[in-house]
Amino acid sequence: MTLRGGLDLGGTKIEAMIVDDASAIVGQAKRPTPTEGGPPAVVGELAAALREAAAAAGVEPSSLAGVGVGSPGEVDTAAGTVAHAGNLPEWEGVYPLADELGKELGVRVVVGNDVRVAVEAERVLGAGRTYRSFLGVWWGTGVGGALVLDGKLWLGRGSAGELGHVVVRIDGRRCPCGRRGCLEAYAGRGSLERRARKAEEIGTKTKLFEIMRKRGLPRLTSGVWAAALERGDRLATELIDEAIEALGAAIGSVENLVDMDAVVVGGGLGTRLGQPYVERIAAAAQPRLFVADRPPAFVLTELGDAGGGLGAALLVSG
């Protein structure tokens, strides 16, 4: 039996898992992502999480076939580096994550883009496994995407799948990427929070920040949005309605271009809001479809939060 390690490196938490040949999880651990100390601090926590998961599985990290890491930022799998990971502490330059973590754990480490590895996990093990082609829509802090064509992830020249930066309005809102009118400026949880804060500052009533403070949270998490929507909060409802319209326009445009079988919705917000919102996104995409009588299937992620770690482990072959 060959065991592999998978690490999902997120802006708020690190999830580690050990999986067997059939991708069954045999050990797991979770730790918060450090908020300071730069890449070396992150490497320390990644190693600690992986050791904990290995201990739960009753093995040494050095006995694993390898460890995969799904990371935000600009990931170069061949070089094993991660650059400009804005959600991680003091991570501006190019950092040799695979080498440094490999030295720490005494095992081979492979890094991959976080959204791509999660979508690859859906392709192999989850909601995408019955489709030849699909678009993974990872709706979270940003809006990530990955495209599977003819049963394979389409990488382009290395940066394909940036759904969040598809333009939904010419000269529209400023996106965190610096450009204007991108989907992410209308639907990313980061952009939604900035707009909610501005609205509250000018006196708009909303339960969003009250719920956030009651839960002792520093930001509007997916759970906070879900709670505000359940209570019928007007600002939350308006912002999410607009996000869904923008998602529908972008996804419909992609469908018109590539004619894929399905759309798989995941990410923090997508997973938390679940099936009813997947159906709302499908309804928002429908009027944008050029071939209206043959829409793609719209499905929710099957692997949910585990997809990141499972997909990271898939980076390690054999």
Ligand SMILES: [Zn+2]
């Ligand atoms: Zn953008």
